[in-house]
Amino acid sequence: METKTIHLQDVKVDGEIVIPGDKSISHRAIMLGSIVTGKTTAENFLTGEDCLNTAQIFRELGVKIEIAGTDVIIESEGIQKWQSPKVPLDCGNSGTTARLLLGILAGSPITATIIGDQYLSKRPMDRVVLPLHNMGAHIMSEREELVLPLTVQGRALRPIEYTPPVASAQVKSAILFAGLQASGTTVVHELSKTRDHTERMLEQFNFQIEERDLTVSIKGGQRGEATHVVVPGDISSAAFFIVAALIAKAGTMTLKKVGLNETRTGILDVVEAMGGRVEIINRSTSVGEPYGDLIITASQLMGTTIEDEALMPRLIDELPIIALLATQASGKTIIRNASELRVKETDRITAVASQLNALGANIEELEDGMIIHGPTSLRGGVIDSYGDHRIGMMGAIAALVADGPIEVKDTACIAISYPQFFKHLDKVTQSSLQ
Numbered sequence: 001m002e003t004k005t006i007h008l009q010d011v012k013v014d015g016e017i018v019i020p021g022d023k024s025i026s027h028r029a030i031m032l033g034s035i036v037t038g039k040t041t042a043e044n045f046l047t048g049e050d051c052l053n054t055a056q057i058f059r060e061l062g063v064k065i066e067i068a069g070t071d072v073i074i075e076s077e078g079i080q081k082w083q084s085p086k087v088p089l090d091c092g093n094s095g096t097t098a099r100l101l102l103g104i105l106a107g108s109p110i111t112a113t114i115i116g117d118q119y120l121s122k123r124p125m126d127r128v129v130l131p132l133h134n135m136g137a138h139i140m141s142e143r144e145e146l147v148l149p150l151t152v153q154g155r156a157l158r159p160i161e162y163t164p165p166v167a168s169a170q171v172k173s174a175i176l177f178a179g180l181q182a183s184g185t186t187v188v189h190e191l192s193k194t195r196d197h198t199e200r201m202l203e204q205f206n207f208q209i210e211e212r213d214l215t216v217s218i219k220g221g222q223r224g225e226a227t228h229v230v231v232p233g234d235i236s237s238a239a240f241f242i243v244a245a246l247i248a249k250a251g252t253m254t255l256k257k258v259g260l261n262e263t264r265t266g267i268l269d270v271v272e273a274m275g276g277r278v279e280i281i282n283r284s285t286s287v288g289e290p291y292g293d294l295i296i297t298a299s300q301l302m303g304t305t306i307e308d309e310a311l312m313p314r315l316i317d318e319l320p321i322i323a324l325l326a327t328q329a330s331g332k333t334i335i336r337n338a339s340e341l342r343v344k345e346t347d348r349i350t351a352v353a354s355q356l357n358a359l360g361a362n363i364e365e366l367e368d369g370m371i372i373h374g375p376t377s378l379r380g381g382v383i384d385s386y387g388d389h390r391i392g393m394m395g396a397i398a399a400l401v402a403d404g405p406i407e408v409k410d411t412a413c414i415a416i417s418y419p420q421f422f423k424h425l426d427k428v429t430q431s432s433l434q
């Protein structure tokens with residue numbers, strides 16, 4: 001198991017980082033580029049392991065996908081020409097790949113088995129399989145619970161009108177992808193608005209969709225058109241450096257080309273409520289997705305309450321690093337309505353509370369969140385990532401406010417979403433306070 005010891009006492013956080021491509025958008029570029037007929041190109045693609053697994057899966061179906069640096073070329077004869085794969089489709093650690101793939105394969109002409117790593121194989125798939133069964137999909141589990149491995153036998157689907165019981169972009173996207181192959185109009189009503197990258201990218205690929213408030217509709221039988229995708233930087237990756245710059249003892253950092261889609265920017269609202277100084281410059285939009293540069297300055301922070309149901313999907317992946325931020329803020333930070341954190345790569349509520357408390361933080365674990373009492377100084381010590389990339393990166397950033405080195409156990413998983421993470425951390429922590 002790979003372990004890294006991180007010494008960051010008495011350093012400034014400053015300089016500039018170009019944030020790598022967005023994971024959610026990179027997955028969807030491969031998926032839609034494989035569904036349509038023709039040549040799709042993407043730039044600033046995230047070469048994290050999750051997205052590379054998605055690319056490999058569509059290669060197994062007969063799609064030609066070349067990745068050179070962060071440029072991707074996808075050449076497909078369209079979903080109707082896909083071949084049943086000779087091997088199981090391995091999603092690795094990626095929930096997005098598994099859940100969206102279930103929706104895509106449900107109405108395709110092929111049969112395939114979907115597998116994942118030890119963490120993904122424990123995550124719930126019923127949230128996607130049950131509505132797909134309502135559409136007439138044939139998805140079989142080897143076990144009693146609806147978890148991977150699952151075998152999908154593609155067949156004709158009927159449309160549904162559905163309100164997912166959890167606010168989940170993965171569930172919404174799986175149903176919309178299945179709806180593309182259904183014989184009528186599929187409608188998804190959301191309880192709270194979740195990331196809308198699927199909808200934006202469908203439009204980009206010239207599919208007609210209708211969006212009103214919390215409802216999205218899509219008509220089956222559309223073919224779409226190959227296109228060019230520009231992937232903005234991933235705000236979920238930027239989050240680690242936003243927090244690093246805010247909790248550092250000094251410094252100003254610039255994060256370039258960060259995706260600023262409203263459905264993802266909950267962390268910026270929370271940082272503002274906590275008194276953190278973040279300025280946005282160079283705002284622009286490329287291929288349907290807004291982005292900009294963030295300038296972040298070390299700040300005095302105060303606790304806040306994060307519980308609004310509408311806010312949760314806008315920052316769900318950022319909550320582990322926000323929890324670290326809250327340990328450095330004065331007063332109480334309350335996080336509630338976040339029970340989804342318990343079914344991510346690991347149980348992120350228990351992981352965050354147990355790992356940071358072991359370093360001297362004061363975090364109470366709640367069934368659906370946590371209460372963080374700050375500010376607390378942290379000791380050097382060990383953080384186990386539990387194989388979860390976001391917990392590993394949180395541990396590394398904690399070294400900025402710990403009084404000794406932090407040893408992060410199982411760091412290999414960080415390449416799932418941010419392969420350049422340690423290189424970037426090194427780059428912005430070169431200057432000392434003296």
Ligand SMILES: O=C(O)C1=C[C@@H](OP(=O)(O)O)[C@@H](O)[C@H](O)C1
Nearest residue numbers: 024096167168169170171316317
């Ligand atoms: O659709 C997506 O790309 C994602 C949706 C979210 O999951 P849920 O749909 O389970 O909320 C998020 O946590 C995940 O990292 C990526």
Ligand SMILES: C=C(OP(=O)(O)O)C(=O)O
Nearest residue numbers: 093094095096097317344
């Ligand atoms: C939860 C995450 O991703 P996924 O669900 O795709 O594994 C994540 O990246 O934090």
